[in-house]
Amino acid sequence: MLQYHEYKSLSFERRPNGVLLIHIERIAADARTHDEFAEVWRTIARDDETRVAVITGRGKVFSAGGDLKEHGSPKESLRSDRVLRSGKVALDIVYNMLDLDKPIISAINGVAVGAGLAVALTADISIIGEEVRITDGHSRIGVASGDHAVMLWPWMCGMAKAKYYLLTADFLTGAEAERIGLVSKAAPAESVLEEALAVADRLGRGPQRALRSTKRSLNHVLRSAAPAFELSVALETIDFYQEDALEGLTAFQEKREPRFPSASGGPLT
Template structure:
């Protein structure tokens, strides 16, 4: 039997592949258990400089496994359902708060919890056949997998409520316009482009990446004096690194920088 989640680490890039293509990579108990073991290990692995999250078989993730939920329903009460949700939250929070770039490569459906997983990423690269849907209202539920936190930060409050309450599908072109997707790529270039984005951060300052991600997350629930104070503290921390000193030397010597966002390679 194939593993529900595949992963590899090569050249500083970790690739996580949801691997239930026969079920469009719906999140069942085995997949959640695999992610609960895998994500903390990747977080603790200092050799990992960027992470790619994708799905097998032309789908990203169709959401929760409704068949599995129906099977356990007779044995579940309120506390059981709440515990079921809380079980995924530690590793999900680690993905959302990851101090390294997380890139979602989305092909096909990203529905329900799958949409939430995509929203955990810093950058979403998708194919023209990608589709996004917070389908929870169709089965009498509210959004989970962090979407209540992440979606308003991506598209704004009014649009987030519309997408949650309507449970409508968003195609790839609209997702690009809404800012849900950074860019679109053909199916045969999706992972190549995700890897190019990830490779660009191999040469980046780990401290600068970490602090930028932390500060952007804090800024939406903070105020100007707090953010200005953080800018001063964190900029000083970055100045006080060998990486920054070398970067200035390379600039003055007209040498190429260690960090370079991927060039236009056919986007």
């Protein structure tokens, strides 16, 4: 298990009343960042000084999704060992956040995609900039939505909105995300972190056992959707072995619209 000084993609700052501020230091999340997104909650669980965690990005980005150029070509990104490992980490991020009884607050200061969006929205309280744009985005690269959304979005914003935004992969602004209930609160960009820290300070001065017991109890509601979550991760993994994913990743790197083979009119295999 990692100690705070061993993290490379995250940095930490202690604030009054047991608040730990976490900064995401890497704009595009490589494999190391994904691992740290999963592991940090276990580190915090062992840290008696921390009562509340706040996570935010540096600058104007929360987390811009996976680093699709990390392994060079799309074919290298789709190597089976990497795909299978990615699915395992996707499960660990969400389950480790749910398992941590201490409250987690996300200050979504900029674009959030992929695993970064999973962290942002699995947080117990999410505060987002009104003009920030977010998207699940999986269908844009030809794979099933398999990070967190199938488990959480229907509870948060309702099935109709969840289906619309997960099937279309349309972007939402922070203001729209608040309107439909996908986030806790939208705020002007310049006050997102300030508001998140104010809520964290209030929770840090609150009754710790009661807060943790409430979070633990509420999270059992979310865990009731765990079978759907695990299925979505499994189906995403399968999709990464199909031609659509190769085309989706290639089109993303070439900055063009994808031409998915499965949309050519032939039967699905």
